[in-house]
Amino acid sequence: MNAAALAWPVNIGMASRMSGVTPKMIRHYESLGLLPSVGRTDSGYRQYSEAEIHTLRFIKRSRELGFPISDIAELVGLWRNRRRASANVKRIAQQHADELGLRIEAMQAMQRTLQHLIHCCQGDERPDCPILDDLAGLHDTAAAAAIAAAAAHA
Numbered sequence: 001m002n003a004a005a006l007a008w009p010v011n012i013g014m015a016s017r018m019s020g021v022t023p024k025m026i027r028h029y030e031s032l033g034l035l036p037s038v039g040r041t042d043s044g045y046r047q048y049s050e051a052e053i054h055t056l057r058f059i060k061r062s063r064e065l066g067f068p069i070s071d072i073a074e075l076v077g078l079w080r081n082r083r084r085a086s087a088n089v090k091r092i093a094q095q096h097a098d099e100l101g102l103r104i105e106a107m108q109a110m111q112r113t114l115q116h117l118i119h120c121c122q123g124d125e126r127p128d129c130p131i132l133d134d135l136a137g138l139h140d141t142a143a144a145a146a147i148a149a150a151a152a153h154a
Helices: 012-019 023-032 050-064 069-080 086-120 130-135 141-153
Strands: none
Touching: 012 023, 012 050, 023 050, 050 069, 069 086, 086 130
């Protein structure tokens, strides 16, 4: 799509196609203040400038990298501020990378646990299933004893 050939400003549908952000999310980002209030036609339709399309692309890319909305708001502010210190941007990116690393480690631990449980499950016609036992908390001996005691008294 040739931006130079377009008649600016554009409506929300065209803004969506140009930025890759759905109209619903465009309105949401505007409501959060990530995108400044845009101009409107006399009949109330939103109108988006080339700069606002660029901001939407910035937000979309930030979301693709998993930044939370609060960080995106700060990054958009820094991006707009030509007097910014890149150290602030680096700090936000590093903190996010560190958080991603922790989440990846946690997910890898979950995967290892699931792989172990899958290995322990016979997967046959018998009802015994270590996966369900684990999900029910039966792998914990104290919990298993409490459940067995409760079942015995029932």
